[in-house]
Amino acid sequence: MKLSYKISQINDTIYRISLPLPGNPPYINVYCFKGEVNTLFDTGISWTWRLLQKALHEIGLQFKDIHQIIPSHGHVDHYGAANAMVKRSNNNIQVIAHNADAMRIEKGVYANPLIMLRFMQSMGVAKSLIVPLAILDIMFKSMGHKVTITHKIIDEVYTLRVGDYNAKLILTPGHSKGQMCLFIEKEGLLFSGDHIVPGVKPIILAGFEPNTSFPVSQSHAIFHNALKKVEKLHPNKIFPAHGEPFDGKLDRLINTYYKIYQLRKQRIYTVLLNNDCTVYVLARKVFKNLKGINLVLDMYLSLSETYTHLEAMCSEGDVIKYAFDNVIYYTAALY
Numbered sequence: 465m466k467l468s469y470k471i472s473q474i475n476d477t478i479y480r481i482s483l484p485l486p487g488n489p490p491y492i493n494v495y496c497f498k499g500e501v502n503t504l505f506d507t508g509i510s511w512t513w514r515l516l517q518k519a520l521h522e523i524g525l526q527f528k529d530i531h532q533i534i535p536s537h538g539h540v541d542h543y544g545a546a547n548a549m550v551k552r553s554n555n556n557i558q559v560i561a562h563n564a565d566a567m568r569i570e571k572g573v574y575a576n577p578l579i580m581l582r583f584m585q586s587m588g589v590a591k592s593l594i595v596p597l598a599i600l601d602i603m604f605k606s607m608g609h610k611v612t613i614t615h616k617i618i619d620e621v622y623t624l625r626v627g628d629y630n631a632k633l634i635l636t637p638g639h640s641k642g643q644m645c646l647f648i649e650k651e652g653l654l655f656s657g658d659h660i661v662p663g664v665k666p667i668i669l670a671g672f673e674p675n676t677s678f679p680v681s682q683s684h685a686i687f688h689n690a691l692k693k694v695e696k697l698h699p700n701k702i703f704p705a706h707g708e709p710f711d712g713k714l715d716r717l718i719n720t721y722y723k724i725y726q727l728r729k730q731r732i733y734t735v736l737l738n739n740d741c742t743v744y745v746l747a748r749k750v751f752k753n754l755k756g757i758n759l760v761l762d763m764y765l766s767l768s769e770t771y772t773h774l775e776a777m778c779s780e781g782d783v784i785k786y787a788f789d790n791v792i793y794y795t796a797a798l799y
């Protein structure tokens with residue numbers, strides 16, 4: 465991870481600050497709206513709060529000048545540095561997030577190590593990967609310090625002031641339950657968090673909830689509905705949390721996401737026609753180029769992606785699951 469930041473100016477008062485991340489994606493974009501209500505949309509991980517401080521200084525802002533932080537959703541790269549900032553602003557910063565992700569931001573990751581271990585065993589994860597995956601989980605925790613949300617949004621659309629603009633926070637669940645996009649209608653600018661990431665189909669992440677021994681799968685159907693919601697806004701330009709701004713055809717991009725989803729389901733089904741499989745075996749077959757330095761992180765993400773696809777296929781009736789010796793197997797339903 466290269467410890468440097470990059471600032472790009474979007475207009476007179478809006479800035480993109482790219483901060484490094486370990487592994488892939490290599491950086492996260494924090495958007496700074498300067499003006500009447502100094503606002504940050506996302507924060508980067510806790511490890512890079514000093515870089516964020518330097519970048520803001522270059523823009524002419526200190527932590528104490530920031531009025532509000534809006535994590536687009538409850539994953540560590542989006543809220544991780546909020547706590548460090550709030551503390552260094554004498555608790556002057558408001559933290560605004562959607563209620564659906566509030567537990568993740570305020571309490572961190574829920575699964576205790578034993579539940580996590582049992583879940584990995586039930587997915588058939590190779591023994592040699594269980595320890596590295598557990599270490600990765602500990603690393604995730606260290607990247608995001610819990611922070612108290614001062615305003616929890618319960619609405620699907622919430623209007624507020626950011627910088628010198630009137631903006632809307634729009635609930636777009638799928639990647640996570642409480643994922644929000646920020647839209648500035650006047651300029652047609654959409655800050656999409658992890659809902660729309662050009663060049664990559666956003667992963668529908670499975671997350672543990674309090675008192676569950678299995679992660680609750682986010683629904684692909686909910687994600688695709690939320691994509692339609694964004695398409696109707698007809699944004700001129702999209703600013704994702706990862707990667708470069710996008711001003712291409714949104715309907716085409718959404719269509720590509722849908723095609724990838726259908727193709728992956730087909731591929732999973734074809735594999736299952738030959739053999740009943742665990743999530744782990746399927747993940748290795750569907751995402752073939754898992755290797756090298758990012759293996760563990762990619763494994764973690766592809767396990768989640770495979771799991772959520774399988775759960776969707778089970779509810780659509782194409783796949784049936786059964787447990788044998790505490791390991792879950794999936795089989796193709798035959799018509």
Ligand SMILES: [Zn+2]
Pocket residue numbers: 537539639640658
């Ligand atoms: Zn995320």
